[in-house]
Amino acid sequence: MSTYVIGDIQGCRDALLRLLERCRFDPAADRLICAGDLVARGPDSLGTLRFVHGLGTAATAVLGNHDLHLLALAQGFGRARDGLDTVVAADDAETLLEWLSTRPLALHHAATDTLIVHAGVAPQWTVAQTLALAGEAQAVFADRERRRAFLPRMYGDAPARWRDDLTGDDRLRCIVNVLTRARYCSAQGDFEFAEKGSPGAQAGDLMPWFEVPERRSAGTRIVFGHWSTLGRIHWPQANVWGLDTGCVWGGALSALRLEDLHLLEVPCAG
Template sequence: MATYVIGDVQACLDPLRRLLDRCRFDPAQDRLILAGDLVARGPDSAETLRFVRRLGSVATTVLGNHDLHLLAAAQGLREARDGLEQVIGAPDAEELLDFVAHQPLAWYDASLDTLVIHAGLAPQWSLAQTLALATEAEAVLRDPRTRAEFLPQMYGNDPARWSDALSGVERLRFVINCLTRARYCTADGRFDYQEKGPPGRQPPGLLPWFAAPGRATATTRIVFGHWSALGQIEWPQYRVWGLDTGCVWGGALTALRLEDGALIQCDCHR
């Protein structure tokens, strides 16, 4: 059995199929973890969701910011564009949206000591707290009533720093922002959600979230997507792997085999 984690697909179904072929992925015995942003910007948002959904329990997608944007657009809170209209207008839209809403915000395998998220973590969060907070937010997103109440309040950059005293909407917004949008923070864990460039070009005082001093998850292997401008995949000094290699922009789609650390790629041509 092999476990493959694949970076941001963003509706690029053909590269996903080709990469799985290159990995010799066998759904009868292998596992597939997708690092979020299955939809938007690429040509096949609806078909990508259908493909992953048909894989059943062997495939898991951690939610990304574009996946959440799809849920908000379906509720009329944001414009349905960049291919999201394919999903919302599809005859099986209800099933596809329910599939998205029931995906996790974080995935962890203790035997491989590997955590998969879409974007980032607060430096104060331990592994156990990360998983607990993800579960807390997932419960809100999975219930149609609480999801409808929360999504209109999901957008916004505040609060920018974690506190265990956070509650209600502010607590949920921080958790979801961190797990699906984070790139940079200050040394004390205050997040800047505007800066998107590669490390080395950020304003003074900002660090990649994984380089924050004293990060409580420093001993856990973490795999994420979201940051196509990151500039490299493996950051061994931090035990993190960033798998968004810009497929939708004509870059590559990347898979990491967790059991032996092998990287497999296929080119993406728009």
């Protein structure tokens, strides 16, 4: 059995099918983990969601920021964009969105000691704490009433730094922002969500979240997506793999086989 983690698909269903064919993916034996942002911007968000959902127990995903925006849109919050209104209007929308809302925000693949998130991990968090905090947020999104109450308050950049004594919406917003939006932060763990460029172009004392000295999750391999401008996939010193290779922007769609770290990719255009 092989386990494949695939970077941001963002509605590029055809590229996903070609990549799985290249992987010789067998849903009867293999497992697929999508690193968030199944939907938005690409040509077929609805088809992508239907396909991954249709794989049943052979596939899952961690939630990304665009996935969360889709959930908010379905509840009447936010602006319809990037073809997401097609998903909300579909006959099977309730089934697909209920499945999406119950996806985790972080996964640990025990056999290879790999943590999968969409965007990042706060430098103060251990792997165990990351999974526990992700579980707090997942419980909210999986509950219809709690999800509806939180989604309009989900947006915003504050608080920028994690504290263990955070409560309520501030606590949930900080967890969600780190796991689904993080790129840069200071050495003290203050996140700056406006910076989106390649490392080396950032302002001030900011650094990629995975380069913060004494990051408490450093002993575990982390695989993430979200950062299409990262410039490379593997950062050996930090023990991280960034799999968003910009398929929706004309780049490639990438998959990492966790058992042997074999990387496979296909160009966006087939």
